[in-house]
Amino acid sequence: MATTHVKARNLETFVKGQLEGAQKRFEGLEQEASKVLNTLKERGQDSAKEVEKLLGQLNTETLLENPKVKLLGRRATQVRTELRKRLDGFQARAVEAVGVASQAQVKEINRELSRLSKKLDQLLPAAVKKVTGRMGSRPSAS
Structure with missing residues (x-):
C-alpha cells in the first residue's frame, strides 16, 4: 500500500x-x-x-470616370432596383394580409371612377343636366 x-x-x-x-x-x-x-x-x-x-x-471627377467605379455604380443601381422591387412586393403582401387596398388598387379604383363619371356625363341628356343645374342654383326657401 x-x-x-x-x-x-x-x-x-x-x-x-x-x-x-x-x-x-x-x-x-x-x-x-x-x-x-x-x-x-x-x-x-x-x-x-x-x-x-x-x-x-x-479628385471626385477623376474617381467618377474610373471604369471600376462606374461598374460599382451600375451594380449599386441594380441592387437598389432589385431591393425596391422586393420591398414593394413585401409591402403588397403585407397590405393584402391586413385586408387594406394598396396604393395601386386605390389608383385603379380612382381611374375607374373617373372613367365611369365621364361615361355617365355623356349618357345624361342635356335636359337633365339643365334641370339639375337649375335645382342646384335655386335660392333656398329658408
Whole structure:
C-alpha cells in the first residue's frame, strides 16, 4: 500500500508540474498576443490616418470616370432596383394580409371612377343636366 501511496504522490507532483508549466506557457502566449494586438492597433490607426489623408486628396471627377467605379455604380443601381422591387412586393403582401387596398388598387379604383363619371356625363341628356343645374342654383326657401 505504501508503494501505491508513493505512486499517487508522484503522479500528483507530476501533474502539478505539468499544469504549472502549461500555465507559464499560457501566460507567455498571452503576453505575446497582447503585444501583437497592440502593434495591430497602432498599425490600424496609422492606416486609418493615411486613408483619411488620401481621401482628402481625391479628385471626385477623376474617381467618377474610373471604369471600376462606374461598374460599382451600375451594380449599386441594380441592387437598389432589385431591393425596391422586393420591398414593394413585401409591402403588397403585407397590405393584402391586413385586408387594406394598396396604393395601386386605390389608383385603379380612382381611374375607374373617373372613367365611369365621364361615361355617365355623356349618357345624361342635356335636359337633365339643365334641370339639375337649375335645382342646384335655386335660392333656398329658408
